[in-house]
Every structure is written in structure tokens, then in C-alpha cells.
Amino acid sequence: MFANTITLTINAVAKVLRRVNQDNYGSEYSYSSATESIVMKIRHSVDSVDTKTGMIMKRHNVFVEHTVFPTVTELLRKFTYTATLRNGEYNDPAAVADLGLAVNVWLASGTIIDDIAIGEN
Numbered sequence: 001m002f003a004n005t006i007t008l009t010i011n012a013v014a015k016v017l018r019r020v021n022q023d024n025y026g027s028e029y030s031y032s033s034a035t036e037s038i039v040m041k042i043r044h045s046v047d048s049v050d051t052k053t054g055m056i057m058k059r060h061n062v063f064v065e066h067t068v069f070p071t072v073t074e075l076l077r078k079f080t081y082t083a084t085l086r087n088g089e090y091n092d093p094a095a096v097a098d099l100g101l102a103v104n105v106w107l108a109s110g111t112i113i114d115d116i117a118i119g120e121n
Contacts, residue, residue: 002027006040010066035071040064046089056089 006017006029017029017040026043040062047057061084068077087096107113 002042005029008038008040008064034069036066036068038064038066047086057086058089058093060085 001022002019004019006019008015008017008031015031015038017031017038019027020030021028025045026041028042029040031038041064043059043061043063045059045061047059049056061082064081066079068074070076083100085096085100087093107116
């Protein structure tokens, strides 16, 4: 189980999300101020059997939604980020974690994530 709070730093400003829900399949965290809100959901599930391979895949998702409330001069703004890890039911979860770490390192290198955010491919 993760801690009761998770800190996300957006534009060099730390936002402390507090856990608002916890069950066997995931957690939900929330932050809210007068100007914005952030929701993070961590979920675990099992996909249906793949009819071609007969494999059952475990799915692990992180979903973050950042909403900036409208003002007199600004419209409502909403941004989301998702990450999904999937591994075979009987496969070592460390292998998919290694793959996720490799992708995260690549995303964080240079301007890769900035380039993706503007539609580079």
C-alpha cells in the first residue's frame, strides 16, 4: 500500500494529494485548491483471456487528471496522464517494472516528453 499522501511537483510547485479511497484493487488520491484540482487513481485488474494466445494479462494503471478552474480571463483547462503496465498472469512482475522504468528514463531524457506533448513521433 502506498502512503496516505503522494506529492506531485508541477512547474516546480509541490502538490500534496491525499488518499480518499483504498480497496483491494486500487487507490484514489485528491488535491484541491481554489484554483485547481488533481485526481490520481491507481487501479489493478485482470484482462479477459486472449483468445489467440490463451493468456490472461494483469493490468496496472495510473491515471492523473489536473483541472485548472476557469477565471474571468481564462477558460477551464484539463490535462490527463496515464500509464499502464501489463504482464502475463504468471510472468514475473519485475520484468514489466523494468520495462516501465526504461520507458520512463527515455521519456525524461532531453526533450522527449515535451516533443511527445506537441505531437512529435
